[in-house]
Amino acid sequence: MANKTIAAPASSTLKTQGTALQRFLQATEIDTRLLGMVGALLLIWIGFEISTGGLFLTPRNLWNLTVQASSVSVMATGMVLVIVTRNIDLSVGSILGFVGMIMAITQARILPPLIGFDNPATWVIALTIGILLGAAIGAFQGMIIAFLSVPAFIVTLGGLLIWRAAAFLVISGATVAPMDTKFRIMGGGADGSIGATASWVVGVIACVAIVLSIVNSRKQRKRFGFPLRPKWAEYFLSITGCVGVLGAVWVLNSYYMPVNLAKRYAELNNIAWPEGGLQIPLGIAVPVLMAVGIAIAMSFLTTRTRFGRYVFAIGGNPEAAELAGIKTRWVTVRIFALMGALCAIAAAISTARLNAATNAQGTLDELYTIAAAVIGGTSLAGGVGTIAGAVIGAIVMQSLQSGMVLLRVDTPLQSIVIGIVLVMAVWLDTVYRGRAK
Structure with missing residues (x-):
């Protein structure tokens, strides 16, 4: 049989139709949901700028906003994968607190007698222990979910209680400080920029x-x-x-x-x-660079790798994914292990920024992380979500908090506003999916 060369079909320009705006969006291929989130963020910024008398859009406030949003942004990138596969992780805030406490004890109590305080290797050892511990906790929870068929809601709700209590028990509720000098760079500030x-x-x-x-x-x-x-x-x-x-x-x-x-x-x-x-x-700031780097890596993972395709295949149709030969259980374990590792990185950022580890560290971060992912367009029905959207969602959450602090809104009212925004985001997602059918 003669060898035949099959040429790829000739490329053509994208065909556009409709109104001028529709043709523009079709030609540029801009995600309309992402564009809507950016527009909503700009409206929030303009609203707070007017209501605070010009205090919100100052370089100082925007710089602080990016640093404060970093830890939630890191965890939100992992929460996208969790929610895409129709799961949930309520334990991320408690894992952050527990792992942050372990990293603090490592560099403030365990390593100084062995290698001295502020040893060049201290921050590397502490961060490595934290990431390995976070990944192990996540993998453990993922195995219970995948192989024992316990709902993720129940497993991670138990994790929320267990790891928060564990953070208290390991040091009897005491605050651990100070942190290693180089470790503190991950928290931002003058030395961390x-x-x-x-x-x-x-x-x-x-x-x-x-x-x-x-x-x-x-x-x-x-x-x-x-x-x-x-x-x-x-x-x-x-x-x-x-x-x-x-x-x-x-x-x-x-x-x-x-x-x-x-x-x-x-x-x-x-x-x-x-x-x-x-x-x-x-x-x-260094934590902002870390958050951006992780967002880029997670975007590559979800869009350019086989693992990413498996994640979205499972979220779209778990039964079909399993029939196609995807080892759905092990993918679930890997997702939760990755989520645990990201919690550890977020814990490092948070602990370094505070220059201390406390028992209350990470409290309610699970809600802010889930809200950031959902506001960013990740569907609770599974199969839909973007890393960029989650990062924008984290910035939206932090913008709301920062703006309300500048307006001196009471903490209970801040929680009410965040709750309303979360419910509206889920409602908009439901409307969007209904129109897409």
Whole structure:
């Protein structure tokens, strides 16, 4: 038989129809739900900016907002996978508290007699122990769910109680402090930021990555004969992405080191203190970089790997996924193990930011994490969810909290508002799925 070469069908430009807005969305392939969340976030920001008299959209508040949203953002990326597979994890806040306590004890009580306090290896050992412990806890819960067929709601509700009590028992409710100096870098602050120059470098690298990803996507579409986006749409996406990244870097670089910290910095570096003081930009905080890096890695995992395809296949139709040969039980175990590891990273960020571990650490974080994922478009019916949406959801949650704090809203009222927003998000998801059928 003669060898035949099968050529890929010629690529064509995406066909668009409808109103101008519909044609624009079809050409750019922008997710309308994601666009809606960004619009809602901007409305929240503008509303708080007006109601607080210009205090909300200041570089200082936005810088603090990004740092405070980091730990919930990290956990929300894992919660997307959990909810997509029609499960739930109510134990993430308690796991954060327990693992954070273990990491604190490791670096404040166990390691100093062995290798000394502030040893260069301390933070590595503590973080490694935390991640392994978090993954083990998650895998243990996942095995009960997958192999003993106990509902995830019950298993993780039990975990919420068990790990919170365990955090109290290991140190009898005492606060453990201080943390290792290098470990504290993961919490942000003056020492946990990369400065203006490094921030611009990160921004430029991000812009190059955005352009290269769009160029690579076009090449892959040509290779397999898929319809191509119009060139103007790709230029628009590239420019918008780069402007967004560089604009964010500019805002973060506009927040300067507080005066007392700037004076300490000047003393340590033998810098004369000028009459007008020193303006030292903090730049991007380390926990923000960690959260962004994890979001990128999780996006790659969910969209570019076999494991990610399995997760969404199970969420779409568990029976069909099992009949297709997917080992659904082991996928479930891996999802919960990954969720536990992400809780450990969030615990490191939270503990480093507080420079201490307390028994109350992570309280209610499970609700904020679930809310961030759901507000971000993850459907409780399973099969639908995005990492980017969860990150935006975490920022929405933190924006609501920060805005209400600036308005001096009482804590009970803050909880009421968060609850209302969560219910509305689920209702909107129900409406959206109903119209999509």
